[in-house]
Amino acid sequence: MAQQMSSLTPGGSGAPVVLPPDPSPFAQFVRSQSFAGLLLFLAAALAFVLANSPLSGAYEALRHLHLGVTLGGRGLDLSLEHWVNDGLMAVFFLLVGLEIKRELLIGELANPRRAALAVAGALGGMAVPALLYAALNGSGPGLHGWGIPMATDIAFSLGILALLGSRVPVGLKVFLTALAIVDDLGAVIVIALFYTSELNFTAMLGAALTWGALLLLGRRGVRRLGVYAALGVVLWLFVLGSGLHATIAGVLLALAVPLRRAAPLAVSLSGAAVPDADNERLGIHLQRAEAALERAQSPLHRLEHALHPYVTYAILPLFAFMNAGVAVGGATLGTVTLGVVAGLVLGKPLGVLGGAWLAVRAGLAALPEGVNWSLLAGAGMLAGIGFTVSLFVANLAFTDATLLTEAKLGVLIGTLCSAALGVAWLLLRTRRAP
Known part of the structure; x- marks a missing residue:
């Protein structure tokens, strides 16, 4: 087709139109969800290997290397790990917020019945893992980590699902995407309500005023992304000092960016x-x-498209590299590890299936075209790939090094098991598909 197109001439003139060649298979793979998931896995694997090798000291020194920024006589001095977790991950949550807003207004979640299925599945997929974790950890010191197995990693889970290609119906991919987005919204709420330190009300007031200014700009239809970026940095600084986690600033900024187009397209x-x-x-x-x-294009679409490659190919791999380095020497599989693994591997599919079944049973939702309950169970297994947000919540939940190691080990084991079970199940259930 590309060869035929390249021989066309504009308006019948003799000069041929030279069109760019089709992207190579490698270029297509690099731009795919599969490559994003693979990159995330490789970054995590590298961190794990370094943390359990003779280079572990150099790896820890890199994570705790301090970098300072001074502006107007005041400054921030944070370790490299904290710059990634508190700074770069705010950009990740900005992208998450943009995706949530787009899906709610014009995407899959704008359709009530499709939204009901995703919301019900996500709620079940958050509640059951948290309850399983709490049941295994009782009232002990590990109970504070109940939010760890609630998350679903969008990049990783969709990357794994993309490996199955056309064997999996499009409706299942759409459902898992919507489920993961609702799941991220739930994770943001949980982080804001349950994983915050003591609140600084002066900084909170500054954050509220800055956010109000951003909302006003969005209502007025201001389209210059530089204005939102500048005020977004101010908002992040206020939220960082407020006691709320700094990444909440990313979601608040996303809610202010307008989705309206400036003018209809006429070309x-x-x-x-x-x-x-x-x-x-x-x-x-x-x-x-x-x-x-x-x-x-609306400012929201432009910002989302601009951020996506940086988040996918830089921020998330950096986060994985900084947080997946778990030294297993002397580590024990305590109740925290067992709770996280049980929540991700068992709680996620049970919760997703249960929530979706209740929504369909109540007449609020219907299964997507070409999707049956068996395939939905496979999506529920892949939803147990918590990774990014699960590791993020683990860092917020525990300051004790032993409990944090147990939690991270549980996230890594649970994620690998969920991915393997989900892929095996879907391959088995789709092997006779044309």
Whole structure:
């Protein structure tokens, strides 16, 4: 097809239009969810190997290397690990917030019946793992980690699902995406309500005023992303000093970025709009079309598209590298580890299936086209891939090094088991599919 297209001439002129070649299979793979999941896995594996090798001292020194920033006589001095967890992860949660807002307004979650299925599955997939974890940890010191097995990692779970290709119906991929987005919203609420330190009300007031200014700009339809970025940094500094976790600033900023387009898209590349021209003139028209497409996009879409590659290929792998380095020498599989593994491997599929079944039974939702309960069970298993957000909550839940190691070990074991079980189950259930 590309060869046929490359021989076309604009308006019947003799000059051929040279179109770019189709991307190579490797280039397509690099841009896919599968590559994003693989990159995340490789970063985590590298951290784990380093933490359990003779280079463990150098790895720990890197994580705790302090970097300071001074502005106007005041500054921040944080370790590299904290810059990633408190700073770069705020950008990750900004992207999560943009995805949540888009899905609620114009995406899958805007359809009541589709939203009901995803919301019910996500609620069940958060409640059952938390209850299983709490049952195994009783009233001991590990109870505070009940939020760890509630999360689903979007990049990792969708990357694993993408490996199955066309064997899996599109409806199942859409359901898992919507489920993971609702799950992230639940994780944000849990972090804000249950994993905060003592509150500084002066800083909270500053954050509230800054957020109010951002909301006003969004209501007025301000489209310059630089304005939102500048005020977003101010908001992050206030939230960082308020006692709320700094990543909440990312979600608050996302809610302020407008989704409305500036003007309808009106571009024509046929008839009188594009006269007979050579390649140079055609290039000018294509540039104009590209500029028109850019103007037609909402600030939310532009920001989401701009952030996605940086979050996927830089921030999440960096986070995995900084947090997945668990030294297993002398580590024990305590109740915290068992609780996290049970929550992710057993609680997630049971909760997702149970919540979805109740929603369908009540007439609030219906299964997507081509999806049956067996396939939904496979999606529930893949939802047990907690990884990024689970490790993030573990850092917030425990200051005790032993409990934190147990929790991270549980996240790694639970994630690997959920991925393996989910892939095996879906391969088994789809092996006769055409």
